[in-house]
Amino acid sequence: MSNPLITLRTALQSCYPAGEASAIARMVLTDSFGISPMEIYMGKDIHLSENDEQKLENIILRLQKYEPVQYVLGHTTFCGLHFQVNPNVLIPRPETAELVNLLLEEHPLPPHRVLDIGTGSGCIPITLSHHWPESHIEGWDISSEALEVARKNNEAMRTHVQFYRHDILCPEKSPVPAEGGFDLIVSNPPYIKDSERTQMERNVLDWEPETALFVPDNDPLLFYRTIVTRATDGLLNNGGHLYFEANRAHATETALLMEEAGFTKVRLLQDFYGNDRMVTGYFLGSTKK
Numbered sequence: 001m002s003n004p005l006i007t008l009r010t011a012l013q014s015c016y017p018a019g020e021a022s023a024i025a026r027m028v029l030t031d032s033f034g035i036s037p038m039e040i041y042m043g044k045d046i047h048l049s050e051n052d053e054q055k056l057e058n059i060i061l062r063l064q065k066y067e068p069v070q071y072v073l074g075h076t077t078f079c080g081l082h083f084q085v086n087p088n089v090l091i092p093r094p095e096t097a098e099l100v101n102l103l104l105e106e107h108p109l110p111p112h113r114v115l116d117i118g119t120g121s122g123c124i125p126i127t128l129s130h131h132w133p134e135s136h137i138e139g140w141d142i143s144s145e146a147l148e149v150a151r152k153n154n155e156a157m158r159t160h161v162q163f164y165r166h167d168i169l170c171p172e173k174s175p176v177p178a179e180g181g182f183d184l185i186v187s188n189p190p191y192i193k194d195s196e197r198t199q200m201e202r203n204v205l206d207w208e209p210e211t212a213l214f215v216p217d218n219d220p221l222l223f224y225r226t227i228v229t230r231a232t233d234g235l236l237n238n239g240g241h242l243y244f245e246a247n248r249a250h251a252t253e254t255a256l257l258m259e260e261a262g263f264t265k266v267r268l269l270q271d272f273y274g275n276d277r278m279v280t281g282y283f284l285g286s287t288k289k
Contacts, residue, residue, distance in 0.1 A: 004029060004046050004056055011060045024069045028059055031073050066202040078123045081130060083153050088145035089121040090212045095271045096188050099245050099278055100127050102269070103186060107241075110135045111183035115235070117168050117227055118142075118189045120212055122150030122161060128186075129159035138182075140166040140174065143211065169226055171233075181237040188245035189223035190215050220247065224254050228261045231283065238285040244278065251276035 008025035009018075016024065029035040032055065035046055048056060062072050070076040070091045075084050078092040079100055085091055100123075110132035116125040119139030129137045139161050141147050147163050154161050166174035168189075195217050197205060204213075215222050224244060231242055242263065246254045255268045263281030271277035 004033070004048055005040060007056070008060065012063055015064055015066060024063065027069055027073070028056075028063075032056075032059065066206050068203045068207055071207060079127045081123075081127060081157060083121050083123050083126070084149055084156070085121055086149060087207050088143065088209060089149050090208055092121060092123040095277050096124065096245055098271050099186070099188065099243060100124055102278060102280075103128065103184070103243060104131055107132075107184070111241075112136065113179070113182045113184075113237070114138070115140065115182040115185045117185065117187040118212065118223070119150055119163065120146050120188075122153045122163065124186055124188065125161045126150075126153055126157050126159045129154075129161050130157060133160065136179075137161045138177075139163045140168065142167045143209070146209070146212070168223070168230065171230065174230070176234045181235050181240070183237050183240045184243070185227070185231055185236050185240065186243040187223070187227055189227065191220065191223070191245075191247035191250070193217045193220050193247075220250050221253060221257060224257055228257055228263075232261050236283050238283065240283050241280060242283060243280045246277060246279050248275040248277060251279055254279045255281075 005025055008028060009021050012021035012024055026037065026040055029040060030037060033048065033052060039046065059072055063069065068091055070085050071087055074086070075082050076091055079097050083092065112135060114125065114128060114135050114137040116139045119125060119141045122139050125137045125139040129135065139150055141150070142165065144165055147165055150163050154163065168174050190211065190213055192213050192215070194214055224246070228242070236242060242258065244254060251268055255266050258266045258279065258281040263283055266279070266281040268276055269278040269280070
């Protein structure tokens with residue numbers, strides 16, 4: 001086989017832009033074959049064993065089917081931590097890392113009880129637990145397969161998140177715990193509208209779990225409205241905070257939804273790219289009579 005870097009880049013350029021193909025090639029060589037970034041940068045001759053050549057061919061076949069490189073490698077980095085990922089969970093995004101960093105910055109004194117709704121790989125609560133080891137942190141998800149990944153990550157990271165299978169859309173299947181509500185709730189729920197599928201890349205659309213991505217066009221705020229309602233019905237303690245990652249096209253509506261439900265100090269924050277992405281508010285207590 002010729003230089004594996006050239007082989008990879010050439011094989012992937014029919015699927016990805018040149019720059020992205022090069023980045024994926026470097027990730028594969030570094031992660032799967034132990035070739036240092038310096039060796040790649042210096043253009044050092046790279047020779048693979050026969051077994052490694054076969055391994056590389058198999059990786060190329062998977063990547064040419066638009067399987068995300070994170071699934072091919074079996075893991076990804078999020079907030080400096082390494083998480084196992086597979087097609088049962090979303091690949092953690094930089095925007096979600098921004099949300100987690102916001103939580104850590106705004107809560108130097110860790111909340112006592114924390115809940116992540118729609119936890120997927122567990123990247124949000126596990127990262128929080130890594131920084132807030134004394135907090136009681138839970139992660140809820142409807143997918144048993146996703147929760148299996150999250151629990152493996154929790155064990156590997158030696159954090160202490162408790163994961164539960166709950167359907168937030170069904171209150172009777174996701175009751176307020178006997179211990180009471182939470183001081184902080186965070187969620188990156190499904191928010192991509194079905195009509196937006198045509199704008200998505202194949203490596204997302206063909207591989208990442210649909211139930212974690214999409215909502216109906218006629219109800220884009222389905223999960224936000226439900227979570228806000230559940231929060232004000234006892235899931236969030238008086239004086240608690242709610243944080244959302246939002247669809248930039250509906251972030252303003254999400255903020256308005258929270259204000260109408262009685263949240264105060266509601267803020268709409270932008271991500272690194274300047275998109276409306278994070279919505280947060282403070283709950284003083286129920287105003288229902």
